[in-house]
Amino acid sequence: MENNRRWWALVAVALGTFMTYLDNNVVNVALPSIQRDLGLSISGLEWITSAYVLVFAGLLLAGGRIADVIGTxxxxxxxxxVFTLASIGAGLAQNQELLIAARAVQGVGAAMLTPAALALITQLFPDARERATAIGIWGGVGALALAFGPFTGGVLSENASWGWIFLINAPIGVATAALALATFPASRRGSAKGFDLPGVATSSLALFALTYALIEGESHGWTSGTILASFGVAAAAAIAFVVIELRSANPMMDLSFLRERVFTGGLLVMGLWAFGVFGIYFYMAIYLQNVLGFSPIEAGSAFIPMALIMAVMAVLAPRIEARFGAAGTVAAGLLLMAVAIGGIASYGEGTSYLQLLPWFALYGVGGGALVPLNNVIIGAMPAGRAGIASGMLNVSREVFGLLGITILGAILTNRSNAATGTELHRYLAGYQFSLVVAAILVALGIPVALWSLRAVRQPVVEAPPAEAEPALV
Structure with a gap:
């Protein structure tokens, strides 16, 4: 019975993660509807997405640290x-300012949920074999959110109101809380002590200043005093953060973790993966509707095959890794992703969905192959520091994802302004060039994976002796 309870607890953890991932993607297909209703520019749309990701990324390390201090x-x-209540606020927002503010509060909730989720999995499944399976399922559920997010956003924005893309989180949050209350182990305080408020302040300031400069650089001018000052503040805050963490008795980011080649390389690879995922979903949703003329439902449905394949691969990936090793599996996944992004970039107007579908499928296979990274990275760290380790892992993903949206957006806008022809042709020039850049950056993760993950000497999924098989309950 206890064994079954652990797996039901995993369902609750996965539902919480599903909600945050869903929210990351449900917005994308609804962006044209939000743009029309609120009269927003591309910069305004970027802030609706980036406000969530910015706060999420800025507070993830704090969320991991808090989990280690007061209990996951x-x-x-x-x-x-926090996430559920903020979702209700976003769904009821009637202007850009309120929507962006609610999205930022959603980011606070997600920054608490995500590191706690991974840390809970390590507590629930101390056995390496079971933990690998659990993380594979967890990753698969997250990939399913990539499928249902765009589709749900399309259905709701076309048949109801875009506000419902946020309000739908309310029943999911209630169901998750009920299941978690029934299955989670008793609460206990974490093993870590102290909280690093200066570290939170400087890291958040660095991320905000960098994001502001990247999003607003084109409109203000890249050499304007405001943008140059923003870049300067970002650099100064980042340096201050490193100095604070090196001197703090209770650092928010334990920089000693970075001495582990598996951990450091894994963080970078996960970041480059996220760069491709976030950027592709954001700008592909706009391309499908504004260039190819897809309806919101059609655009949302277009992502389903890609994400379903990614979900299946997420579950199968630990077994593939057990046979071919972490380095080979992850490097192959990055290669497939880069090739797929390059293939998608070769299409412009007049493209049919059937032409894009093979590249979407290839992208799904590659993206799902990277799921074992979660277990490899967390497994490289002491069990008592799972909260901060998972926080650093998620920070890598979210920060690079944020940069994927903002940097690709800056490239798209700059390239579009420099191109000639109609507005549509200028947009396509920027869109295609930005995808090529994304493909190159994802491909840069291949040598990093081959170098860093070779240190994983044994497969994560290792069959135990026959006598060690757990009894089925």
Whole structure:
């Protein structure tokens, strides 16, 4: 019975993650509808997406640290409550300012939920074999959110109101809380002590200043005083953060973790993966509707095969890794992703969905192959530091994802302004060039994976002796 309870607890953890991932993607297909209703520019649309990702990324390390201090169960429930209530606020927002503010508060909740989720999995499944399976399922559920997010956004924005893309989180949050209360182990305080407020402040300031400069650089001018000052503040805050972490008795980011080749290389690879995923979903949703003329439902449906394949690969990836090793599996996944992004970039107007579908499928296979990275990275760290380790892992993903949206957006806008022809042709020139850049950056992760993950000497999924097989309950 206890064994079954652990797996039901995993369902609750996966549902919490599903909600945050869903929210990351459900917005993309609804962006044209939000743009029309609120009269937003591309910069305004970027802020609706980036406000969530910015706060999420800026507070992820803090969320991991809090989980290590007061306990993962408490932080999970707190994050779930904040995220659910903020989702209701976003769904009821009637202007750009309120929507962006609610999205930022959603980011606070997600920053608590996500590191607590991974840390809970390590607590629930101390056995390496079971933990690999659990993380594979967890990753598969996250990939399913990539499928249902765009589709759900399309259905709701076309048949109801775009506000419902946020309000749908309310029943999911209530169901997750009920299941978690029934299955989670008793709450206990974490093993870590102290909290690094200066580290939170400087890291968040660095991320905000960098994001502001990247999003607003084109409109203000890249050499304007405002943008140059923003870049300067970002650099100064980043340096201050490193100095603070090196001197702090209770650092938010334990920089000693970076001495581990598996951990450091894994973080970078995960970041480059996220760069491709976030950028592709954001700009592909706009391309499908504004260039190819897809309806919101059609655009949302277009992502389903890609994400379903990614979900299946996420579950199968640990077994593939057990046979071919972490380095080979992850490097192959990055290669497939880069090739797929390059293939998608070769199409412009007048493209049919059937032409894009093979590249979407290839992208799904490659993206799902990277799921074992979660287990490899967390497994390289001491069990008592799972919260901060998962926080650093998720920061890598979210920061690079944020940069994927903002940097590709800056490239797209700059390239579009420099191109000639109609507005559509100028947009396509920027869109295609930005995807080529994304493909190159994803491909840069291949040598990093081959170098760093060779240190994983044994497969994550290792069959135990026959006598060690757990009894089925």
């Amino acid at each position: 169960r408490n932080v999970f429930f707190g994050g779930l409550a």
